[in-house]
Amino acid sequence: MAQPSHAWRGVIEHYRARVDITRAISPITLLEGNTPLIPAPRLATALAQGKTEFELFIKFEAGNPTGSFKDRGMTAAITQAVADGAQTVICASTGNTAASAAAYAARAGIKCVVLVPDGKIAAGKLAGALAYGAQVIAINGNFDDGLRMVKQASERAPIALVNSINPARVQGQKTASFELIDTLGDAPDWLCLPVGNAGNITSYWLGFVEYHRDGLATKLPRLLGAQAAGSAPIVLGHIVEHPETIATAIRIGNPARWREAVQALDDSGGHITAVSDEEILACYKTVSRTEGIFCEPSSAAGLAGIAQGVREGWAELEGKRVVCVLTGHGLKDPDTAIKGTVPPITIEPNIEALLKVID
Ligand code: F0G
16 A cells, blocks of 8 residues: 655655665665654753753654664665675674664564673563564673674675674664754754764764755754763773673674764764763663653763763853754663662552552
């Protein structure tokens, strides 16, 4: 049945002229993209700590079909892989890429193999990858080990690699910048986001530069990247052999797009900072309680970067328009969500018992 003409058709079709991948087949899509850009005034006030005033929007990438930003790049990578004749795709992942690759491979009717760090992947991501029918392999190692292994596998066997070193991933992912500019009418002053393997920051910058070059934006934003303090190779300037953080999505010690990320940060006049797990968790709680927006811990790293920049005085946010990307859904990591809260109390099923406990 033909789709009504106003229906959203996914990022490849919507940005047809700009997403540079094969046109040999119709896109493998779950109609990803078109995610909400939510004004967040109460969160802005909380992050400003009485020291400054700025306008804050949340780009809620958890609104994508598998609950994270990865679907934008994955629609492109899987479409390209299928057009190239791949029967199997592979990736290493801290969880979200795995779930996304698994879903799009299922959609395409091909096999998906994912490598995840044993015990360091949030429950909702593992559930997704398994539900979509991927072969999930847990390794006694971290993401960086997994990436090395899948690169080797794709060189030795006819398996397509769909990590963000695959250029198609960046082509799909950059559509997030287009959406921001299309919605706001121009680029924001700042774009804040968590940085792990550095594919997302690279892609956003590419998208902003492209729209600006073509006269669709009058300016370029400054980038504010945030890494978890225990996994902050770009901030430290060296590989982290044993990355650690509660923000398991960004538990990465040797980002594949390190060089591109540094270039983007430099070109934008931006800043990259390391935020502690405590700072991440504080913002993780604040965003859900002030705005009703539930993200996974890693997503809150960008917010923690803003809070830190305000506290330490290096973030020039006064009067600015700031967009913070929340990369993944809070439901991805129910264990962390529940751990930080008071457990529900149990009462007898009558009104007296109820009235007694409502505070
Ligand atoms: N936020 C979330 C929720 C992520 O899952 C990731 C990366 C990032 C931020 C960082 O993005 O890697 O492009 O710098 N997750 C990858 C994965 C590594 O395997 O799902 P990046």
